[in-house]
Amino acid sequence: MSAALLHWISVQGQQISVNQKDFPMKPSKPRPVLQGQKALVLGIANEHSIAWGCAKAFHELGATVAITYLNEKAKPFVEPLAMELESPIFLPLDVSMPGQLEAVIDAVGKEWGELDIAVHSLAFAPMQDLQGGLLDCSATGFSKAMDVSCHSFVRMARLSSPLMRNGGTMFAMSYHGAQKVVLNYNVMGPVKAALEASCRYLAYELGPQKIRVHALSPGPLKTRAASGLKDFDLLLNEAVERAPVGELVDIMDVGYTCAYLASPFASRLTGQTVYVDGGVSIMA
Ligand SMILES: NC(=O)c1ccc[n+]([C@@H]2O[C@H](COP(=O)([O-])OP(=O)(O)OC[C@H]3O[C@@H](n4cnc5c(N)ncnc54)[C@H](O)[C@@H]3O)[C@@H](O)[C@H]2O)c1
Helix, strand or coil, rough: CCHHHHEEEECCCCCEEEEECCCCCCCCCCCCCCCCCCEEECCCCCCCCHHHHHHHHHHHCCCCCEEECCCCCHHHHHHHHHHHHHCCCCCCCCCCCCHHHHHHHHHHHHHHHHEEEEEEECCCCHHHHHHHHHHCCCHHHHHHHHHHHHHHHHHHHHHHHHHHHCEEEEEECCCCCHCCHHHHHHHCCHHHHHHHHHHHHHHHCCCCHHHHEEEECCCCCCCCCHHHCCCCHHHHHHHHHHHCCCCCCCHHHHHHHHHHHCCCCHCCCCCCEEEECHHHHHCC
16 A cells, blocks of 8 residues: 555544545535436335335435336326336236236336346235145145245346346345244245245356345235235234334335345345344344
8 A cells, every 4th residue: 555545643542544545535425325226116006015115215215216016906006106206117017927027127128228126025825825724725826826926036037137237136025934934924934935045046146247136024014915814913913012123114114124235335245134023033
C-alpha cells in the first residue's frame, strides 16, 4: 500500500493507521439500495400475499417490478396493486399451463432485456391431499403439489437466469414444516424440503454466473394459501406465544429481508434458508 494513502488517527490515545480510501472526503448521497434494479414477482393474489410484501419493498427501495396474476378470476384483486407500483409488465401466469411461464419471461426479456431479482412465492396442493396425512396423499396430489410448488421454481430459474446477465438473486418461499414436523402441514412438508434443497443445488449451479439463490422461511401469516391449512389459527397463536420477539411477522418483514438479500450488502450470501419468524424456530 502506498504510504501516501495511509492516514494516522488517534483512537483512545493510540495512534493507528487507516487507509484514506476507506474514508472518502465527500460522503456520497444515499440512494435507494435497489435503484435501477428489475424484479419479477410471481404469486400475488391480494394485498395480504407475501409476494406483495416483496414487490412493495423492492419498489420502495428503487426497483421496477413486474407482476403476474393467476387467471381472470384473480386479475381484479391484483390489478390495482400492479397499478399502485406502476408495473410495466402485468401478465397472467398459471405455472401448470404449458407456455405461460415462458411467455412471462419472454415479455421481461423484450421489455427490459435483463433481470436482477426473481421471486417465486406460490404453492398449491389439492385440498383433499393437503388436509389428510402424508400416508393418505395420492400420487397425483403429491406430484401436483411438487410440480406447482417446487418444480416451477426450477423452471423459473432455468428460464430467467439467462436474463440475469450481471448476476442476480432468486427467492423461493418455504416454511419450517420442511425441517420439522408441523401439525397439519402434511404433504407440504416434503414439498418444501425439496424446495429448500433445490435452492441449494441451484445456488451451486448458478453461482458461477453470480446468481444467488435463497429460500425464505417466514413464520405463519394469515393469507389465502394459509387458510387451506387445518387449524391455522392455532399455528398463529402458538407462533406469537413462542416467538422470542413476542410478535407475529408481517409481509413487509419478508419483503425487506428479500430486499437486503438482493442488495450488494449480501453479495457473498447464497443457498441459505433464511428464517423470518421472530425466532420461533430457535425454540425447543
Ligand atoms: N402464509 C404463510 O403462513 C406462509 C408461511 C411460509 C411460507 N409460505 C409460502 O409463501 C408462498 C406464498 O403464499 P402466501 O401465504 O402469500 O399465500 P397467497 O395465497 O397470497 O399466495 C399464494 C399464491 O400462489 C399462487 N398460485 C397457486 N397455484 C398457482 C399456479 N398453478 N400458478 C401460479 N400461481 C399459483 C396463487 O395465485 C397465489 O397468488 C407459498 O409458497 C407459501 O407456501 C406461506
